[in-house]
Amino acid sequence: MPELAEAALKTNAWACYDCGKCTATCPIPRIGGDYSPRKHVLAANLGHGDDLVKNGSLFSCLTCGMCDRRCPAQVGYTALVQKLRELSYREGVEPECPHGGALHSVMRMMATGGTQQDRLRWLSDDLNTDPKAGQVFYWTGCTMYYDAFFPDFEIRTLEGTRAAVRLLNQLGVEPVVSPDERCCGHDLLWNGDRKSFELLARHNIKLVTDSGAKLLVVSCAECLRTWNIDYEPFFESPPPRIMHITEYLSERMPELKLKENDGQKVTFQDPCRLGRHLGIYDPPRHVMKELPGVELVEMRRSGPGAMCCAGATWSNCDRFAKRIQVERLREARETGAEVLVTACPKCQVHFRCAMKDPKIGEEILIEMRDVAELVSDALA
Amino acid sequence: MTPTSQKKTPKRTPPNKKTKKAPAKASPKASDTWDPNIVVFACNWCSYAGADTAGVSRIQHQPHFRMIRVMCSGRIQPGFVLRAFEKGADGVLVSGCHFGDCHYIFGNERAVEQFEKTKNVVRLLGLEEERLRLEWISAAEGVRFAKVINEFTDQVRALGPSRLRPKRQTG
Structure with missing residues (x-):
């Protein structure tokens, strides 16, 4: 070969x-x-x-x-x-997907295109967005699909997406949130389907370029990695500035009006894409430390050594993945924190799934939230 | 409703060879009417047997579907249905035993949960919900099987080809 x-x-x-x-x-x-x-x-x-x-x-x-x-x-x-x-x-080798390949099918259908997705139903009236053009493009990722597909895990990844838009609005930004956004192709690329990935990459890059945005704000750590690293060869014109929501908030934190809080102990799960893949460790921590009343306690393994949520591409969930998740959740509980904060919707999906274990669920149960949700709750 | 006068039930036609030849022969006719590609998931104990009843009773119905037998409708997870759409199906029918009749007692209740999830995702994708249907058909209901198939085929035909059909595929 x-x-x-x-x-x-x-x-x-x-x-x-x-x-x-x-x-x-x-x-x-x-x-x-x-x-x-x-x-x-x-x-x-x-x-x-x-x-x-x-x-x-x-x-x-x-x-x-x-x-x-x-x-x-x-x-x-x-x-x-x-x-x-x-x-x-x-060679025709495909991963064993614990969800029967459903999510990969969804991504491939998005790559084929042809339909008008109904992906913006979550936008509530209090959020100001523009469907077409603007200076700032907010990349939602596929949280609406996760919430629709995992109703039994009681996940609310869309809350993080809403919170991010709310925060952008607070900072005087009316972001572009496009109904024509498609999956970034992260999972297809990591499962070897380069053809579909390229279709998605070209579509998405054109979408963002045509919007005239100078800045792309991304919530999902996987989308961010894809935009930053894997899309690079496909840009025909200079790419916009690409930032994670925590990087953006970290820069503009003093402009947010925050209220006093009774005190909440939180711990942070570094998503592997955000941390080890892109080296973004400080911005989410900086944002959380700025929140009044919020105390950040680190887990035994954090930052570059943080343990992964064991399921990056919907393809490798086995008994070892479950053990990794359970061990990680035990670490989170050991810190005494009330909330496990993440910056990637998939971490939420996978840990929530692990918490469903009927035998040890109680021991590892912990509330999970996105960083943006935490900040949005602290708004005055 | 225009049931075609085909004597065999479609699931009995040998796969591939015959089905591949068929469009070539029928091409002058096929050009004016479009026939949908429908995938039917049927449980082993009720719906598949219901289709069998329709077959042995020589009940006529439209033949534009491929049937996939599973042991229980509870097995039909979103991945099955979504993959069918991904590969170019124009409609997907999920069928199982009536409530209370499930061979595995509550498998069809699981089927409803799975179906709701699938429907949510299909809605998000922008595909018409009418392309997806859940029906309960017992082993004795040959007539009902034919009726459901005819209704569903007409419904999908009215919608036209799936817009998510991969471009390389035609017909």
Whole structure:
């Protein structure tokens, strides 16, 4: 496979000196799973592609990026997995999706296009937005789909989206919220379906470019990674400034009028896309520390070492993923915090799912909210 | 309603070879009327048997559907239906036992939950809700099976081809 050598070269895999830190630091073997990033890197380097690409083990990777951080030779294992999964997909290997591939189907249908989505029903009257053009584009992500698809988890990821628009309004911004937005393609790209991803990328880039926006504010950590890194080759004109909602709020925090609060202890789950993939650790913390009465306590593992919610692309939910989630939730409870705050809707979906465990649900139950919700609640 | 005069129930026609040849033969006729592609999910104990009853009783109905048998309607998760739409289905019918008749006691109650979720997502996608239908058909209801199929086929035909059909696919 000639692509294998190319992938190994591009992702620095050839620099691997077989130390095994990646496997030692990977959350899956740490929790008891039989998974080895090192084996994959070696196989790619040796050109033993056939088995590697066809046996489906590549889809077990959480793509959390922990190994990338720890690797002394700077091998980009996550990037290698992304490339190899494309080869797998070409061979007809697909991940086992715990939701029967429903969400991937939704994304592919968005890539095909042809219908007018009904995705803005959540916009309430108090929110001011523009459907077409403006200086600031607010990227909603697919929270409305998550809320529709997971009614049994009682998730309210749309609350975070509404809160973000409310905050932008408070700061005097009437953002563009487009009914023609489509999935960013993150999950399709990470599952090897590059063709559909490219369709989505071109559509979305055109949408944002045509709106004339100079600034793109994104709530979802995965969308942000996709816009920042994976869309880069598709921009024909200079891209707008792309910011996470917490980065934007962090810059303009003094302008918000906040009310006094009785005191609330919160802890923060660093989404892997926001943290390890993009290096954004401080803005969400800064925002929370500015809130009156809110005390931020860190979990044992936080920042660059934060544990992942174990389910980035709707494709690798197994007993190890569940164990990772349960362990993480126990860590969150240990801090004594009342609320577990995240900056990615998927973290919410996956942790809420883990809390549904009938035997240990009580032990790991904790309220979950988006950073934007927390700030929006503190508004005077 | 115009039931075509086909003697066999469609699920009995051998797959692929015959179905592939059919449009070529029927092309002069097929050009003036469009026939939808419908996927029918049927549970093993009631609806599939209901279709069988329609077949052995020689009850005529429109043949533009492919039937997929599952053990229980509760198995029909959103992924099944959405994948059918993704691959170009113009309509999807989910069918199972009447309440109280489920072979697995409450499988059809699960089916309703799954169906509601699916419907929410289909609505968000901008696809017409009329392309999706849930029906209870017992093993004895051959006549009802034919009626539901005819109604649904006409309903989908009136809507025209699914706008989410992948572009490479035609007909």
